[in-house]
Amino acid sequence: MSEERLGRYHIEGELGRGGMSVVYRGYDPVLDRAVAIKVLHPHLATRDDSRTRFTREAKAVARLKHPSIVEVYDYSPPDSPRAYIVTELIEGPTLRAFVEENPLRHGEASALLMVPVFEALSHAHAKGVVHRDVKPENIMLRPDGVPVLMDFGIASMVDTETLTATGTMLGSPAHMAPEIVEGEAVTAQADLFSAGTVLYWMVCGALPFSGPTPAALFRRILESKFDPVLQRRPHAGRAIARLTERCMSREPGDRPGSADAVVASLRALLADAGLDQINLQLHALHSNPSVFQDELGRSLVPRYLMAARTALDAGLTGRAIDFLDRVLGIDESHPEAQALLRRIERGQRRGAILKGGLAAAALALLGFGIWSVWPAGDPASPPGGPSSPLAAADVGPAAPAARVAVATRAAPVRAAAPVSAPARSPASGAAPDRGPADADALDAGPADAGRVARRRPPRRVASRAPGASPGTIAALASAPPPPQPVRVPVKGGAYKSTQVLVNRRPRGYIYEIERDGGLLLPPGRHSFRFENPACRPLERTIVVDARSPRGPTVVFECVLRPAIIHITTGRDLPVRAPDGRVIGRTNQDFPFTMSQRFAELRLTLGDPGDNLATLPVKLYAGQRIVKEFDF
Numbered sequence: 001m002s003e004e005r006l007g008r009y010h011i012e013g014e015l016g017r018g019g020m021s022v023v024y025r026g027y028d029p030v031l032d033r034a035v036a037i038k039v040l041h042p043h044l045a046t047r048d049d050s051r052t053r054f055t056r057e058a059k060a061v062a063r064l065k066h067p068s069i070v071e072v073y074d075y076s077p078p079d080s081p082r083a084y085i086v087t088e089l090i091e092g093p094t095l096r097a098f099v100e101e102n103p104l105r106h107g108e109a110s111a112l113l114m115v116p117v118f119e120a121l122s123h124a125h126a127k128g129v130v131h132r133d134v135k136p137e138n139i140m141l142r143p144d145g146v147p148v149l150m151d152f153g154i155a156s157m158v159d160t161e162t163l164t165a166t167g168t169m170l171g172s173p174a175h176m177a178p179e180i181v182e183g184e185a186v187t188a189q190a191d192l193f194s195a196g197t198v199l200y201w202m203v204c205g206a207l208p209f210s211g212p213t214p215a216a217l218f219r220r221i222l223e224s225k226f227d228p229v230l231q232r233r234p235h236a237g238r239a240i241a242r243l244t245e246r247c248m249s250r251e252p253g254d255r256p257g258s259a260d261a262v263v264a265s266l267r268a269l270l271a272d273a274g275l276d277q278i279n280l281q282l283h284a285l286h287s288n289p290s291v292f293q294d295e296l297g298r299s300l301v302p303r304y305l306m307a308a309r310t311a312l313d314a315g316l317t318g319r320a321i322d323f324l325d326r327v328l329g330i331d332e333s334h335p336e337a338q339a340l341l342r343r344i345e346r347g348q349r350r351g352a353i354l355k356g357g358l359a360a361a362a363l364a365l366l367g368f369g370i371w372s373v374w375p376a377g378d379p380a381s382p383p384g385g386p387s388s389p390l391a392a393a394d395v396g397p398a399a400p401a402a403r404v405a406v407a408t409r410a411a412p413v414r415a416a417a418p419v420s421a422p423a424r425s426p427a428s429g430a431a432p433d434r435g436p437a438d439a440d441a442l443d444a445g446p447a448d449a450g451r452v453a454r455r456r457p458p459r460r461v462a463s464r465a466p467g468a469s470p471g472t473i474a475a476l477a478s479a480p481p482p483p484q485p486v487r488v489p490v491k492g493g494a495y496k497s498t499q500v501l502v503n504r505r506p507r508g509y510i511y512e513i514e515r516d517g518g519l520l521l522p523p524g525r526h527s528f529r530f531e532n533p534a535c536r537p538l539e540r541t542i543v544v545d546a547r548s549p550r551g552p553t554v555v556f557e558c559v560l561r562p563a564i565i566h567i568t569t570g571r572d573l574p575v576r577a578p579d580g581r582v583i584g585r586t587n588q589d590f591p592f593t594m595s596q597r598f599a600e601l602r603l604t605l606g607d608p609g610d611n612l613a614t615l616p617v618k619l620y621a622g623q624r625i626v627k628e629f630d631f
Contacts, residue, residue: 006084007076009037025089028073035073036090038151040083058085059628060129061152068120070140070150090148096136099202102289106296106330107236108273109285110202111266113147115278117195118266120149122259125188128625132186134194135172136201145286146279173217174207178250181218189252192259196247203240204232208248224250235329238322239269242508254511257497257533258623265499268506274303297330308340315485315522317344485520486544488551490528495558498532510556521551530556534597534621561622562591567615568628569605576604586629594621605629 004011010027015036017023026037058075065071074086093101095113104110117139124131131138131152138150177193180186200208208226211217220226226248229241243265249255256262267276273296275281285292304323311320321344327337492498492510500507502519503526510530513519523546530538535558544551567575569586577583577592578601584590586605598620605613615629 006037006039006082007074007080009035009086011037026086028086034089036070036087038085038087042082060127061085063626064124064127064129064152066120066123068116068146068148069124069152070148087150090140090142090150092141092143094137095139095141095147095198098141098286098289099136103205104202105293106300107203107233107240108270108275108300109293109296110199111240111269112275112278112281112285113202114195114199115263115266115270116147116282117149117198118259118262121188121191121195122263124149124152125191125259126624126626128627130186130188131191131194132180133172133175134191134198135175136198137172139198141286143286144279145282145284147282173214174209176218176221177252178222178224179252181221187252188259189255192247192255192262193249193252195259195262196244196255199240199244200226200229200248203236203244204229206232222250224248235325237269237326239265239272242512243269246509246512254497256509261499261531261533265506272303272307273300301327301330301334305336305340308337312340312344320344484546485522486546486548486551487518488521488526488542488544489518489553490514490556491553492530492556493558495532495535495556498530498535498556498558500556501529501531502526504529518551528554532558533623534561535559536561560594560597562593563599563619563621564589564624565592565603565617565619566590566624566626567603567605568626573605574607578602578604580604580608589624592619594619597621 006024006026008028008030010029012025012027015023015025021038021040024037024039026035027033028035055075055078058072062072062075070090071088072085073088076082076084104113117134121131121134129152131149133151134149139147140150141147172194175194175197177186177190180190197208204227209217209220211220229236229244230238233241243256243262247255247262256265270276270278275296281292304327308320308323308327311317311323321341324337324341327334328341331337490500490510490513492514496509496511496514498510500510500513500519502521507513507519521544523544525541525543528540528542530540538556538559540554542552542554565575565584566589567586571586573586574582575584575586575590583592583603598618600616600618602614602616605615613629615627617625617627619625
């Protein structure tokens with residue numbers, strides 16, 4: 001560009017070039033400040049309809065006031081030969097430059113950088129503005145380390161026809177949401193997808209989608225083909241991996257309900273890491289990345305060890321393992337973390353051995369010729385005889401077939417444990433050797449085997465398998481098994497992106513829980529809370545019974561929040577629904593009751609008899625939309 005001035009602004013030098021614009025450093029003599037001037041390439045803004053769209057969108061972006069959104073100061077007038085936007089000047093590197101120079105060793109540092117980005121998206125989405133081009137190059141770091149989103153609305157300031165005609169790609173291919181690739185309507189969910197790819201890139205050190213050609217890249221995006229986070233970065237942690245991959249879900253409805261929901265998850269993750277002073281810690285990261293990451297690693301080890309011990313005490317083995325995995329990702333030879341993992345492994349082996357012992361004891365006591373002394377006063381009826389409760393439990397139409405199946409699988413064991421008393425016929429007053437008294441003993445789970453042993457204890461052992469003392473067998477037969485977690489199904493119908501908290505701790509989203517077959521919860525009382533931006537919070541309390549193999553199904557029923565509408569006009573006017581009802585007034589928030597998550601309707605401004613104006617609106621339950629109407 002040869003001009004030294006653009007409107008009232010002095011051009012001082014070029015800062016960078018992109019596919020849609022050139023950015024210059026400028027000076028505003030009226031307000032005596034340095035500015036950035038983004039000038040769109042001429043082929044993107046020569047048509048009247050493009051210029052109209054540019055002006056309208058520039059006004060919308062100029063209304064966004066947020067610490068992590070670049071402030072728009074000015075934009076080109078309609079008669080300007082060039083289309084440009086004047087913004088605050090950010091004196092700092094792009095996120096891409098910063099991360100490439102200072103690779104992030106901890107997923108927590110990536111989460112720290114993304115909190116302001118998702119907060120900025122939340123603010124923009126509430127104002128009805130979608131970024132459309134979130135990528136590391138469009139995020140800059142202020143001198144205090146706080147990330148700032150650039151180029152808000154630029155992608156929507158030019159029309160698709162112009163871009164197609166010139167062959168220019170709208171947005172950055174590697175970060176595009178599938179719906180943008182397919183040319184579908186772009187919503188706030190597209191920004192969540194793109195921001196998710198940025199988070200993936202920081203955590204894993206590589207882009208999730210790549211290909212030798214644009215066509216191959218788009219095919220991978222549409223097929224949602226990417227390496228899982230934990231495959232690329234095994235010690236990243238399940239929490240950040242799950243959140244990242246959820247943001248990159250193929251279907252918009254499977255992504256988090258809003259940018260606010262992502263912020264809440266990131267802040268919960270950072271709270272576990274002791275990173276709850278976001279701006280202060282961002283400043284430390286920006287000032288000296290290497291020192292910050294060294295100190296972060298040292299601080300995470302004791303925090304996560306304590307969290308692992310707390311989780312173990314609460315019976316949350318999976319959560320404990322995740323914390324220990326993060327510790328070993330920082331220090332792979334940490335002795336206490338390895339000791340805790342061995343303790344978990346021993347506990348699991350001990351539980352498996354005890355469960356197997358209980359099952360074996362039940363089989364030995366009930367099926368392999370171990371005899372009990374029958375009750376006094378009934379010498380003709382041993383425990384297996386016709387008048388015995390054990391015999392009554394065994395008879396019935398299904399018993400013979402069941403005994404055949406059990407005996408077939410138990411044959412090797414029977415050979416190793418010979419019967420010490422001869423089998424006798426029912427006519428002689430003794431029971432034949434019939435195999436296990438409960439035909440389901442071998443098919444049942446470990447807890448069921450324990451119940452079998454408790455249900456039919458022998459009164460006294462007269463003979464036994466070689467090598468087992470009476471005390472050992474009696475202890476195994478009568479000892480209650482350790483409490484086993486029970487699987488609790490969770491259903492959400494059409495609202496599978498709802499977050500589930502159990503006893504005030506996040507346990508994932510309904511679609512994840514349904515995929516896993518439910519939540520494993522210890523016996524006792526548990527409180528559930530369901531959170532979805534489109535729905536009012538719902539709480540449920542259940543009681544998990546250790547005697548039941550499956551817990552009660554917890555069903556989330558969504559009561560939709562109203563959509564909030566704000567229409568800005570030059571004067572106050574009534575706002576009417578399509579049926580003529582007055583539902584609010586302009587220049588103020590008013591709710592609209594939703595019967596479904598999304599609705600499109602045309603609202604009418606003014607009183608009957610006036611020159612009525614109408615405008616279309618798209619409403620989302622629980623979200624606030626802002627419309628500006630020149631009236």
